[in-house]
């Protein structure tokens with residue numbers, strides 16, 4: 109059913125109050141194709157869980173609110189199972205379903221908000237695991253031609269919080285389903301993150317299961333990240349910048365305490381949160397927009413901030429970090445201008 113002039117405040121985790129001129133909930137692929145065919149000349153805007161966007165203006169385009177549900181086992185053998193999941197399934201509920209069924213591979217990605225269909229857009233990742241590690245393919249419909257296309261792992265050009273959907277074909281496709289391959293036994297657990305290890309040790313778990321790892325991730329995330337139900341936010345607002353080894357050498361000479369992760373290609377990832385904190389923004393508040401008091405990487409809406417206010421703060425942070433460290437920090441959140 110088409111709804112007109114509704115507030116998007118309940119539909120984005122930042123809690124930004126903008127108006128949606130036309131809003132339609134899509135519950136099946138057939139419905140999606142029908143709507144696309146009948147509204148050919150209208151601009152479209154795809155909305156999932158609204159957990160990775162900053163809305164800075166009213167949306168005049170037709171909002172397609174994806175609510176296509178369903179999970180099916182495509183194939184399985186002793187060792188693995190391939191599951192097809194519809195785009196509108198909630199990501200965390202899907203992870204919990206996998207754990208319930210003892211399907212391994214997604215436990216480190218527990219409690220990430222948003223929809224399954226959005227997961228490929230930025231190749232969601234956390235605690236040493238990314239979607240690409242289990243990804244087989246995703247199905248998508250071209251917004252204009254209505255043709256269906258399957259994107260394989262290599263087609264998606266996944267990178268750190270990155271994929272082809274943010275570049276070459278940005279805004280051209282609606283992802284309708286994702287296929288992932290998960291382990292059925294001998295799960296290969298990734299517990300290398302210090303905080304996961306600490307949780308397991310302090311709970312005296314010596315032979316962890318996927319459920320233990322998921323519980324660890326959930327507990328860590330709850331203790332570290334602000335809950336969007338309590339304070340509006342979109343998780344990490346910026347990506348961690350990746351710089352060359354020689355730039356990192358210069359940086360660490362000037363700031364010996366700079367934390368870093370060395371990447372396989374020799375480049376170095378620097379935590380954006382540290383750069384922001386060193387630039388004096390942690391816990392700062394400007395009206396209702398602010399930087400979280402415990403997590404400098406997370407920008408928050410204390411209540412009635414507008415998207416432009418949050419964006420202005422983000423730009424101020426980017427400018428200050430660039431001046432101080434000569435490093436550009438890119439936004440991870442999709443800015444809707």
Ligand SMILES: Cc1cc2nc3c(=O)[nH]c(=O)nc-3n(C[C@H](O)[C@H](O)[C@H](O)COP(=O)(O)OP(=O)(O)OC[C@H]3O[C@@H](n4cnc5c(N)ncnc54)[C@H](O)[C@@H]3O)c2cc1C
Nearest residue numbers: 154156157158159160221222223225226232233283342343
């Ligand atoms: C508290 C918190 C913690 C977070 N932690 C993490 C984390 O650890 N790791 C991580 O990677 N991310 C994290 N995120 C970001 C976010 O959860 C993910 O990026 C998630 O995949 C976004 O899904 P969504 O459905 O909410 O996307 P939305 O915000 O609805 O959409 C994001 C973008 O994708 C487009 N889009 C949405 N659905 C589709 C579709 N089916 N087809 C094509 N385009 C589409 C939208 O138009 C928009 O441009 C966090 C967010 C929050 C609020």
